[in-house]
Amino acid sequence: MLRVSKLTDYAVVVLSRLEAEGGVQTAPGLAAATGLGEPTVAKVLKMLSQAGLVEGQRGARGGYRLLRPLAELPLSEVIVAIDGPIALTACVDGGMGLCEAEHVCPVRGRWDPVNAAIRDALSGITVARIATPKPALLPALVAE
Amino acid sequence: MLRVSKLTDYAVVVLSRLEAEGGVQTAPGLAAATGLGEPTVAKVLKMLSQAGLVEGQRGARGGYRLLRPLAELPLSEVIVAIDGPIALTACVDGGMGLCEAEHVCPVRGRWDPVNAAIRDALSGITVARIATPKPALLPALVAE
DNA sequence: CCAATCCGTACCGGAAAAGTCCGGTTTCCC
DNA sequence: GGGAAACCGGACTTTTCCGGTACGGATTGG
Numbered sequence: 001m002l003r004v005s006k007l008t009d010y011a012v013v014v015l016s017r018l019e020a021e022g023g024v025q026t027a028p029g030l031a032a033a034t035g036l037g038e039p040t041v042a043k044v045l046k047m048l049s050q051a052g053l054v055e056g057q058r059g060a061r062g063g064y065r066l067l068r069p070l071a072e073l074p075l076s077e078v079i080v081a082i083d084g085p086i087a088l089t090a091c092v093d094g095g096m097g098l099c100e101a102e103h104v105c106p107v108r109g110r111w112d113p114v115n116a117a118i119r120d121a122l123s124g125i126t127v128a129r130i131a132t133p134k135p136a137l138l139p140a141l142v143a144e
Numbered sequence: 145m146l147r148v149s150k151l152t153d154y155a156v157v158v159l160s161r162l163e164a165e166g167g168v169q170t171a172p173g174l175a176a177a178t179g180l181g182e183p184t185v186a187k188v189l190k191m192l193s194q195a196g197l198v199e200g201q202r203g204a205r206g207g208y209r210l211l212r213p214l215a216e217l218p219l220s221e222v223i224v225a226i227d228g229p230i231a232l233t234a235c236v237d238g239g240m241g242l243c244e245a246e247h248v249c250p251v252r253g254r255w256d257p258v259n260a261a262i263r264d265a266l267s268g269i270t271v272a273r274i275a276t277p278k279p280a281l282l283p284a285l286v287a288e
Numbered sequence: 289c290c291a292a293t294c295c296g297t298a299c300c301g302g303a304a305a306a307g308t309c310c311g312g313t314t315t316c317c318c
Numbered sequence: 319g320g321g322a323a324a325c326c327g328g329a330c331t332t333t334t335c336c337g338g339t340a341c342g343g344a345t346t347g348g
Contacts, residue, residue, distance in 0.1 A: 002148055002223060002262070004232045005336070009255075026293070039339060046295070058294045059346025075258060079146060088148045110274040111153075114219060117269060118146070121261040130254040149305070170324065183308055190326070202325045203315025 008082040011044045016131035019070050024063035051081030070131055076122035086119050152226040155188050160275035163214050168207035195225030214272035230263050
């Protein structure tokens, strides 16, 4: 179904909330604000921290801080941070010896232009674009 | 990892072989030619047949026949045939009541531009593009 | 010194995919 | 006309991977 993981979706939610609030936010606080599970939020934040999208500050008054405004953050970076490198098939990344039909496979490594095209399309969309069109009238959406 | 199913990969392989040989090919024959499992190839062909990309001819001398040259077949159609509609998250297609955090989710349905972008990128790449870079020297590849 | 918070790792359960199998129907060859 | 070959449609089993959870350690501020 050409899906990304749910964690990526959560990441967008958390990032959105992080920018809406501003400053340093704790993982439990963001969990309460987004309605997601606390361990899940912590996991997402951790991944984003490793990818350099947010910065974690340890200690008693610690928390997470946004390193870049969402308007300058392409969606592809979030996907890479959560789901790993963008590659539609397993044939392209590391292991190539695990394909038993290797010598008769006519498409060996030919998915590259596809991956490139998708990576390109995803680089052109910022997180801000899909997170909150107009932060002000967000309640209008949830009213439904 | 933003992956498509392996079946889609197989579909490209089978389609490529189908065009390389030309005419009507049987599922067991294609399985032997591609090195894939016979039931798996049959399954893929069945799906492609339902999607209208190939045509199945029943009976003793039956088999499958390509309905369109691969150069005119966008990759997106193959993905849709195998993996279903292109939608990155579960929030967009049918079920929207299954999201328990619906009332606090700030990204409701906002993935649409992303899906559109990917669908667009995939429509611009033909199967022939990734199947055989230069159709003429295909024998050089299969000669191993 | 203690509490709050992030960090890293390991574990477990459930869902979706991958592959297989079987009965039925259709068509061609003998 | 009978039998074989091939597609068709579904269901089933196995396997793999993702989502969620839990625990111990490290670090900082009061």
